Amino acid sequence: MKNSSYQSQDDVFIQRLTHLILDKLKEEQFSVEHLAAEIGLSRSQLYRRLKRINGQTISQFIRQVRLEEAKTLLENDVGTTSEIAFQVGFNSPAYFHKCFNDYFGFTPGALKKRARGEPDDQYDNAVDLEGQPDKIPRKDEGWLKVIPGYHAHRQRLRFILLLCGLLLCMVGFTCFLTERSYSDMLTVAVLPIDFLAEEPEQAYLTQDLNEALKMELGKVASLRIISKTSTQGIAQRNLLLPEIADQLKIDAVIEGSILVIGDSLWINLQLIEALPTERQLWANEYQMELDNANPFQPAFIQEVTRQIKTELIRVDDQ
Numbered sequence: 001m002k003n004s005s006y007q008s009q010d011d012v013f014i015q016r017l018t019h020l021i022l023d024k025l026k027e028e029q030f031s032v033e034h035l036a037a038e039i040g041l042s043r044s045q046l047y048r049r050l051k052r053i054n055g056q057t058i059s060q061f062i063r064q065v066r067l068e069e070a071k072t073l074l075e076n077d078v079g080t081t082s083e084i085a086f087q088v089g090f091n092s093p094a095y096f097h098k099c100f101n102d103y104f105g106f107t108p109g110a111l112k113k114r115a116r117g118e119p120d121d122q123y124d125n126a127v128d129l130e131g132q133p134d135k136i137p138r139k140d141e142g143w144l145k146v147i148p149g150y151h152a153h154r155q156r157l158r159f160i161l162l163l164c165g166l167l168l169c170m171v172g173f174t175c176f177l178t179e180r181s182y183s184d185m186l187t188v189a190v191l192p193i194d195f196l197a198e199e200p201e202q203a204y205l206t207q208d209l210n211e212a213l214k215m216e217l218g219k220v221a222s223l224r225i226i227s228k229t230s231t232q233g234i235a236q237r238n239l240l241l242p243e244i245a246d247q248l249k250i251d252a253v254i255e256g257s258i259l260v261i262g263d264s265l266w267i268n269l270q271l272i273e274a275l276p277t278e279r280q281l282w283a284n285e286y287q288m289e290l291d292n293a294n295p296f297q298p299a300f301i302q303e304v305t306r307q308i309k310t311e312l313i314r315v316d317d318q
Helices: 004-023 032-039 043-054 058-075 081-087 093-104 108-116 126-131 142-146 150-183 204-217 228-235 241-248 298-317
Strands: 186-190 194-196 223-225 252-261 264-273 279-289
Touching: 004 032, 004 043, 004 058, 032 043, 032 058, 043 058, 058 081, 058 093, 058 108, 081 093, 081 108, 093 108, 093 150, 186 204, 186 228, 186 241, 194 204, 204 223, 204 228, 204 252, 204 298, 228 241, 241 252, 264 298, 279 298
Parallel strands: 186 223, 186 252, 194 252
Antiparallel strands: 252 264, 264 279
């Protein structure tokens, strides 16, 4: 059970996060990475701490703050639903409507009506509109209702609008899933492997190992692997690890070396957490014989990947 002091620290931390999000409320592009940078933690550290405190991912927490602020604005009737959606950082009113309804259990329109003291039985939703057509006041029908085909046209228009709304919801939900899955992933860079031998004709071994590791790690759903172009460009600049982590927006790096002694190949690999301070998470040394053109057999690469994945999952769950 947590003591009151620790709870108080968590409360202060949540308040700081909330204020940071509110300060950037209108910035739709304010992301998980931006929030982590503002609070001074890596994305994985912020993710683990939020999970421990309230069981939420970072994206869920940001969305919650936006929706709570939207509720306050709607209750004060400071603008239309669409205007308020944009004010709190949603770029799609339809997606805002869905998120609001999912979170609070009622629509933004229903909240605005209650705030104005209006009755709730106005048949706002599509089911009511279809189920109770005779009870809806139609201010625009007047003389138009005598035009042949007018009601059929209204039905077609209503169907088209409903279809468009469903498509927008599907797009919004897809974006939500993509954002959520992306924010929960750990980002890893496999830095160029050092070649410690005098025979330059064997330097190809470092590239083979680097590419094999990236390909196998890329199959792990919870990891995002930085591209070869990005890692090579960074490596040529001789930056310190915290600088590399800041520029590539990564959580950890894999680095290593290959040493050739006669017909033997010695491989040293390390997994290092990049921020806030450098910390070695895992290291191992492997020895094999140079008895074929490609000593990095699938079984070897899969075993190395399994060890790295196991360590990353262990650290992320702490």
